[in-house]
Amino acid sequence: MTSVLEFVGEPFDAAAWTAAPPPEVAAPPAAPPAASPLPAPQRDGPGPTALTTLWESVAQAHRSALRAQEALQRRMVTARPGVGAAEPPAPPAVRTAPEGAFKPLARTTVTALDTAALARLAAGDVAGVFGSAYDQDGANPALRFAGGDRPVLNAVGRIELRGGAAGAGRVLAAAEGDAVAAAVQATQVFALFTGLHLCLADAEFVVTAPPSDGARIAGTVDLEVTAVDLVPRPGLTARATVDGVGAFEVSVEVRERPGTPAGPGAGGRGPWLGRLSAAGERTLLSELHMAHLARGDQGLAMGPEFATNTGRKATRLPTGGLLLVDRVVHVDGERGRLDSARYETEYDSPADSWYYADTANASMPHCVYMETSLQAALLIGYYLGPTLAAPDATVSLRNLGGTATVLREVDLRDATIRQSSELLSTTPLPGSMLQEFRYSLAVDGEPFYRGETMFGYFGDAALANQTGLDSGRTLPTWLDAQEVRPRTRRLDLTARRADPAASRCSRGKLALLDEIEVVDGGGRHGAGYLHAVRAIDPADWFFARHFHLDPVIPGSLGVESVIQAMQEWLLDSGHADHLRDPQFVVPVGEPFAWKYRGQFLPVDATSTLEVHLRDVVATPGRVRVSADASMWKPGLRIYELTGVAVELREAGAP
Incomplete structure (x- = not known):
């Protein structure tokens, strides 16, 4: 396990906080209406008219799309052993996410895209294609699926969240045109599908792919995702197979545009960073910041005051499948004031989470009740800055105890848990500092779990001397x-x-x-x-x-x-x-x-x-x-x- 955070590409721009916040932007343009079939034009005389040329172009494009979609369907059918050519492909079974698997920032039931849907993605209407969970209240005005007016992809037959050999995702698409461009567009589709852009306010795609050799296809793209993550930046890598041959690597990163902040500024505040809560509120911190607080750049996660904790032992959230808080909605408190604060956070609990598969319980295991509530408490206690007075000290955070009561039975699969917490006190002691909290968890506005807890900040000497x-x-x-x-x-x-x-x-x-x-x-x-x-x-x-x-x-x-x-x-x-x-x-x-x-x-x-x-x-x-x-x-x-x-x-x- 490395103690140094390695950045691929450009480091985060600390000077972005001196720049003006991104301007307000209009909503993305509405998707063009679906085209109606055109009647064959009449010729006035010898030679083609402008209308004739237009009609022939549309017809040719339509025939090409049909050929590509047919090729995709044949590939999807023949890829399933024992299935006859006349049998339509069945959707893949839902797969439990292994512990540590990437958790999408949004979920959708849309797993196939036609030409019109791809055009809407090219126009920036991500929420219009995948659903309201992808809405960003006008953020990311320049983030576009790279299809433009003439996308290489004609249709996406299947998007699999846990598909592929690595279980990290798969896209099967029909395409006509440049092979590398088709793979890049399929990668961008998967990035948007998993909501990688939702934690930035003004971002762009940065693509790494082999140079095009000019090869053109009229067939299929089979994209298998090999890795997807939020650290150091939201992005994914994949291996593309075009027309069954010629596999190559492609990656896409969602990067903030120059001069745009990706994390909070001094005091943990600043312009809105692009993420909405499940209820549509503009949040303070997102999944990107939780991931960096757990294992990345703490300056990006919490503000520049915490940058010295990057790459060394410090207070952190858990990682992987034990990271059980997603967003900080708001904080009613001020950094440096440790007497009291109120705040609300959120955690999405997908039905495919590893702990639902592994528990003996009918729903969420008790350890997740505890972890998600305690993580919400420690997160904001740390955000307020109890360790900033001694920035060079090595300090670990430990839970010391608490009480909790379940208020009602609730199935938490696919629920968003709203965590309401309150810092009650902070008490400095020789070699340590104690913080007390009160908290409750709710779903759809109805509390189901309530408790109080205490955390302590301890130096190495204090931890070594526990009795x-x-x-x-x-x-x-x-x-x-x-x-x-x-x-x-x-x-x-x-x-x-x-x-x-x-x-x-x-x-x-x-x-x-x-x-x-x-x-x-x-x-x-x-x-x-x-x-x-x-x-x-x-x-x-x-x-x-x-x-x-x-x-x-x-x-x-x-x-x-x-x-x-x-x-x-x-x-x-x-x-x-x-x-x-x-x-x-x-x-x-x-x-x-x-x-x-x-x-x-x-x-x-x-x-x-x-x-x-x-x-x-x-x-x-x-x-x-x-x-x-x-x-x-x-x-x-x-x-x-x-x-x-x-x-x-x-x-x-x-």
């Missing part, structure tokens, strides 16, 4: 403290996951436990006791995500591992055997508290958890179990959870 929850004492687990070790039984989670038919089972990136020891009737409350040990591998996926240059296991995944132990016990206990096709849900109205006084690092050998079951409550169609829990790193208890709960309910239960 855990027991003032440095080594406190054994309940199981190890028994004079006579009680009889245990073992739940084999690895075997459960190995069975494809096993339901309500956490898998993939959320497979956090391998086995659980159970003491029936054990624990502090006499209702049952769970114990599990997990080996820590420095190559575990979450270290690369949380955080860049400062790897530590997310506390939310520790909570998730406790929840998984409880879920497996509830399935095994027989308490839910009377439920028909039950599903796990995050329990409503169950206050939950956590306290962290340490961190799990890549060098730690193991993490150990214990769960003291408190009670099991059955209501019509539901069974809920609650518990208290702790977690240890070698020799030190560092996590304490109170009131953690899991619930199984029948589908449709009241």
Whole structure:
């Protein structure tokens, strides 16, 4: 993992903030109306008339487009083994996005484009083609699909978000004209489809492609995207195959035009940067800035005061599939004033997100509830500048604890979560600084999650001197403290996951436990006791995500591992055997508290958890179990959870 941010192409223009903001622009021109078939003109005499020439040109263009579209359809059909030529191509199945896959800035159901749609893209009417999620309130007046009046592409038969060998995207298109130009236009179509332009206010396409050799085609372009990212700039690379032969590389970058700012100025303010919220408001910061705060140029992300944190250990958001905040809508506060502030952020939760596929829950796992709310809080606490008084100091941000309650059940697939947060206080301490927050999450204006939390900023010395929850004492687990070790039984989670038919089972990136020891009737409350040990591998996926240059296991995944132990016990206990096709849900109205006084690092050998079951409550169609829990790193208890709960309910239960 490199500690230096490498820029391809031009660096961001710091002087852009001294320039005037981009002028207000008119809305892009409306798309031309679809042409009606022209009757064959009558000749007045020998030789072609102007109308004859026009008619013949239109007819020739129409025939060419039909030939190209036919070639595309044949290619799409024959590419599917076992399909006869008469069978139309079926749309690809929806694919779950792997953890870390690029998340588009906007989504659309439009995955094919005819000639008229391509003309509208060439005119800059992106929202008119792909939908209102692509609207920019008049921004990007010069950003155009490079077709002009005579695009090389005649039609796009299919755009696949997760298609291609790399799973990064694919475009199948019909074209007539220059082969390189056709590939470039297909790449630009995919860039617009994924909304790469939406985080800039006045941008242009910068293309890298081989020089044209003059070869012309009347056939197909098969473009497979190999990489797409927002850092250092929004862009993608792809491999184009034209007419089944002659593959070559092409890339496109969405770059701010000279003199146009791409990030906030001093104080974190400045002209609007081009992004709208899900509700259509002009936002303060976009997905571009979140990506740079996580792993890129912090000066671009937050303002020039933070530029010294680029490329070194500093406060950051998580990366990849653990980056769970997309936009800062507004901040009611001022940089340098740390006593209070109010702000709203947004997170889009697509149905194809990795955590929906990997969780045992019916909807979002509890760890994502926690992460998205806590990230929204830490983001603005950091934005206000608590570390700017000592810009050369190495400081890490850690969550210290909080409380939260789920207010109502809600399926969050394809929802935009609105995060409303408030900074309550900032307290300087020797070697550290504490910030307290209050927050709530809502969908469609209705809150569903509410809580409070505390974060601390710590130097390396303070982090190295943490004493855990027991003032440095080594406190054994309940199981190890028994004079006579009680009889245990073992739940084999690895075997459960190995069975494809096993339901309500956490898998993939959320497979956090391998086995659980159970003491029936054990624990502090006499209702049952769970114990599990997990080996820590420095190559575990979450270290690369949380955080860049400062790897530590997310506390939310520790909570998730406790929840998984409880879920497996509830399935095994027989308490839910009377439920028909039950599903796990995050329990409503169950206050939950956590306290962290340490961190799990890549060098730690193991993490150990214990769960003291408190009670099991059955209501019509539901069974809920609650518990208290702790977690240890070698020799030190560092996590304490109170009131953690899991619930199984029948589908449709009241």
